[in-house]
Amino acid sequence: MIEVFERENVTCGKVQISIAGQKANPVFVFIVDGMLIDTGPERAEASLIPFYENYSFELVTLTHSHEDHSGTAPWIEKNRNVPIYVHPNGIEICAEPYPYPLYRQLTWGKREAFTAVPLGDTIQSRSREWEVIYTPGHADDHVSLFNKETGQLFSGDLFVHPETKVIMNTESIPVIMDSIRKLLTYDFDSMFCCHAGFIQNGKKVLKEKLENLENLTGEVKEFYQQGLSLEEINAKLFPKKYPIITISEGEWDSLHIVSSIIAEFQ
Template structure:
C-alpha cells in the first residue's frame, strides 16, 4: 500500500510492505523541487510506477544503495531517463543485480542492476542547493541531504527511531553516533526520515537518539570492563528476542549493538 501526503512543500511517498496481512515495514521516498530522494522498494513497483509517471522530476538522489531505497531505480533509469546519484562507495553495489540475502529479497523484492553517478559535496535541484553530508554507520555509502535556507534535513536511515534495539552485523553504533553528531552541528528543524517519515521537531528527536546511544555505549563499556561477556551484556540489556533476528538468520541482532561498541574500544 502506498500513501501520498505533503509537508513543507515535500511530497512524502509512504510505502507500506505487507505479506499475508502482516506488516513488514514502511519506507519513504520524497519529491522536492524536482528531485526524488530515494525510490522506494521493488515489491511496491505496481503502486509506485504510476506515481513516478505522473510527477515531474529531473534527478534521483539516493541516501544509500540498500534495496528498499533503490528498488525502483532500474525502472526510473529505463523509463524516465534521469540521472541517479549515490555516494561513490555505492556505485559498484548499484551495478550488481540483487546483491543481498534471500530474506531481504522476500521483504523488499528483487532489485536489478543500474548505473549510478557519484555524488559530490553539493547537489543542485531545480532552484535549491543541497549539502551532501556523509553519514556512515548504517551503510558505508550513506549520505544525508540538507537545505540550509528551509532547514530541511533528509536523513535516510540514520534516525529511524530514538531507541535502537537491533542492528545489522555490518552496522556500527560508534560510527552512527559520529554521524548523528555531524548532523546536529547543522541548523535544521524538520527531519524527513526514510522509515519514520516527516518529523517536525526533528533536531530534538535526533538529539534524543544521540543521548540514548551515548548512555547505552557507556553502560556497555562499564559492563564489559567488569568482566561481563558479550552474551551476558546482550541478555542484560536486550532480553527480548525480536522476530527479525530469526527471520534474518542473525544478520539483524541486538548482539551486534554490543559487539560494535566493545569492538570500538
C-alpha cells in the first residue's frame, strides 16, 4: 500500500516494504511542480503504478541509482513518455539489470535496465529551476536538489537518520560529512528525505547529524592514536550487532564507518 499526503505543495508517496516479517526503512517518492523525484523500489510497483496514473509529471529526477530509488523507473520508461535523469556517474548503472546482491534483490526487487539522461548543474520543472548539488558519500552518483525560490531541499539518502550505526562498504563518512557541509551553506529550512520523509526543521536536524559524525570521528581518531585496531575501535563504539550485517554478508557494517574514518588519517 501507498500513503499519499501533501507538504508545502509537494505530493509525498510513502511505501513500506517488509521481508521475512521485518520492516525495511520506508521509502518516499515526491512530486513537485511536475517533477517526480525518485521512483521507489520494484517490489512496491503494484502500489506505485496507481500513484503514477493519478498524478501528472513531465520528468523524473533520481537522487541516485540505488534500487530503492530507481526500482520502478523501467515501468515509467515503458508506460510514460518522460525523461529520467540521473547524475552522469549513474548512467551505466541504470543500464544494467539488477546490478546488486541477492539480498537486495529480495528486499527491494529486481530493477530492470532502463535508459537515463545525465543531469547537468540545474534541472527545470514546470515553472522552477532546481540546483543540482553533487553530494557523494552514500553513492558516487548521489545528488540533492535545491530551489532558491521556495527554499526546499530534497536530500536523497544524505540524512536518513541523525545517528549513523552502519554503512555500506562503498560509503565514506568523511565524504558524507563534506556533502552535508556543502548543503548547510544553502538557505533552506524544510527538507524532504527519501527515507525519513518531510522534515520541517531540516537544516537543524542535518546540523545535528553532522555534529554527531564529527564527534564520532573524534572518538575514532582518539582510539586509533592510542593504538587500538579497527576491530577494537568498532567493538567499543558499536557493541550492538545489527541483523543487516549478517543478512548482507558484511556489505552493511559499522566496521565500514570506522575504516572510512581511519583511511583519512593514514
